[in-house]
Amino acid sequence: MDQPLPKKSWSIHTRPEIIAKYEILERVGSGAYSDVYKGRRLSDNLIVALKEVHDYQSAFREIEALQILHNSPNVVFLHEYFWREDEDAVLVLEFLRTDLSAVLSAAKRDGGIPAAHIKRWMLQILCGVDACHRNMIVHRDLKPANLLIGDDGVLKLADFGQARILLEDQQVDVNDNAQPYEPDEGLRVPCAENVLREGDVNEEQSGGVSKEECFGELVEHKSIDETDKETNLNDGDTSCLATCTASDIEDDPFKGSYPYEAEEGGHGALTSWVGTRWFKSPELLYGSTSYGLEIDLWSLGCIFVELFTLEPLFAGISDIDQLSRIFTVLGNLTEPVWPGCVELPDYRTISFNKVENPTGLKSCLPNRSADEISLVGKLICYDPASRATAMELLHDKYFGEEPLPVPTSELQVPLSKSFHDEHSPGGWYDDMGSDSDFDEFGPLNFTKTDTGFSMQFP
Template identity: 60%
Template sequence: MDPSAPSSRSWSIYGRLEITQRYEILERIGSGAYADVYRGRRRSDGIVVALKEIHDYQSSFREIEALQTLRDSPNVVDLLEYFWQEDEDAVLVLEFLPTDLASVIRDAKRGPGLAAGEVKQWMLQILRGVDACHRNSVVHRDLKPSNLLISAEGVLKLADFGQSRILQETRYISRDNRPHEPGSENEAWIPQQPAIVGEGNQPWPDVPENPTSLQPRPINEDEYLRELDGLKAKYAMEDTDKEMSLQDGDASCLATCSTGDVEDDPFKGSYTYEVEEVQEDDESGALTSCVGTRWFRAPELLYGSTTYGLEIDLWSLGCIFAELLSLAPLFPGTSDIDQLGKIISVLGDLTEETWPGCSKLPDYNKIFFNKIENPIGLEACLQNRSAAEVNIVRRLLCYNPASRASAMELLQDRYFAEEPLPVPISELKVPSTKDGHDESSPEEWADYRDLGSDSDLDEFGSVDVTTTEKGFSIRFA
């Protein structure tokens, strides 16, 4: 299907005068379950932008909240403005970035590969983007090569914050919206919340071009929570809520032996500002384990954790860096259970010795694997790479989340100061556009196509299911 051809659900943006009066909509460049993305041109100055029309309230709220918090971060995509009014989808106006890291890896695999200095420069930019997120308590929850967009000049920026969360939601925000340590109890608590444009079907006549001009009024936390509950009730669609709550509460991705993974091929041809279906976080504050794309999902998520933190992004970074070094995905699991199996086959058994406290994870005593006597090891997966390069990946791919190196720590690692030095951004080889995979080379993309349901266990051979007091356990040979 031609992605530029409008679908029945994507015509709404063309009928919204507050948008079409400011932007010429050129073509649709991507479509997903919860968003359509268009390439547009700002009429006032001819600047090309991406218009992301999000069909899910929660994703809209989270992306706007995160991007406002991270504005002016050099390695995070810029939110120029947004439109949001009653009975209409949110439309985010984002800077247009023509390609992504997945395309860089694809081109390198077809050609001469990536030089060590190029790999270092890509790593540095990713680390700076993640460091900006984590310093602001934003956990991205879906880091992968196709969500790392790249400008024509080689500047890499984190994008697609529809699954993100701000973990310290009660932190104080100064008047310039910069977080700082809590002070007096009388100090105003100013949340990072999206403005709602207009009343009824009437657009707000003067939408600011720069989100920095959207100054929230000081309110206390109780007022904010009441307003947020009202907005959720006002904008939530009944059918969407039913779909998004199927695995809330105690049922995790693995506990039900279903996946919660409705993400499509992570490197398909659609534009990367795409929202994937995710499960909702619990109202009590527990986080859902069904987030992110499987190949980059941390072990604690695969075992059903709802109390994870920023460290899940660090695991994803390790998988991304390994792919930059080898030009192949490190853990290309075909299901959540297969994903765990691939991780254990490389890193060894996940036990209390390797991760104190792991036995308390919700699904740890439900999923069992035979003991791995001789794990493959990272060195075997990253052949012909230096010890320093393997060590960077090893510092991220730790079973124990507390042992993973932070982005800030890695930015100071001597690896980046040693020869060969990172190449200047201007010398990076940047694909001209982000496009789909080459159908003439099916073997290159075979692993990316099957991210199906965990409910199909035929591929695992011998499976032993045992009933327990709390449910069941499954052992895989």
């Protein structure tokens, strides 16, 4: 259903450089940090998504990441963006009408996803993640709703508002990205586009990085040529709708939404307050600020399990409950399973009773093959260093065995986006926001320590 178009003095509708090139058709999503509109490019009638980002740090991150990844066929394409002083950034992205969460919803009604189809979805996700990681970009919010899908079955990573470049000088040409088992598939690269930079940019960044510095970095990263391709947009659980919705970012009552401190490379200090709870790695749940690309690999494992079972792997209602559910399956987090875990910021603050008989991943994957369980086990493990990389998984024997992945064109793509998500009662993504009250866990044991106190949960 179309939503009314707001006519505010600062809205997208009053910006002449935008309305001269695009007709705004309807608002298709709205969140705490952005509004997203479906639009039509006047020059050739191309349908696009125009994402008006109200948080300039999020906009900067998304633009920077998409510029670097513009050659990847499994990452959404940025046509151009508009950014003037004292105005929100507007990103023009390819419009993809559905996402993997809608595929999962449809499959739940229809009785599951065939193994050959699952393999093709997995390969596309892995190709997108591999492109990110080979360029040292950590997405930090991988989940089904941020994996957009076009009518042709091509899946693309979207919503890079929380993405970070870990090592800027180690970028690689994503054209070298290997895509095994796709010799006759050849995921298409859309037609070339010139990415324009509109207006003067001069914004202040809240954590020690000024708007001038922010846009200075964008100029340095002006890596999109006149022979680019098309992309798409997504954000939060609203997919080709809004990005960075309030429910997607953990609420920290003591900090701003995107805490930035000075860091080498000018990208700000890492924060554990990122991602969506059900897909957050243990290191993030324990407050780590020195994590790496491996947090995306944990999220991948959670997504793969959902493809197999059509149910979330760890559906915690709070961060504590999330950890408890992980421990129930994998056992307690200890030095033998992850050397150095005791150094995690919150490791000594929160403790759990010993899980005597963890159920194991096999219990979460009933009726799945040993190869499928093994594949997930390479991602869902405590020690980040033990998680298989996206490139390693692309070459996993699982994808070369029968049934082979179907061609992308044979994938079943839902006719429309599913809107039940976290906003409707009982939705899959309900209660994935900030922590719930501790009362639900029953009696807690508080112990005073040198640095404050610790809490033990049953």
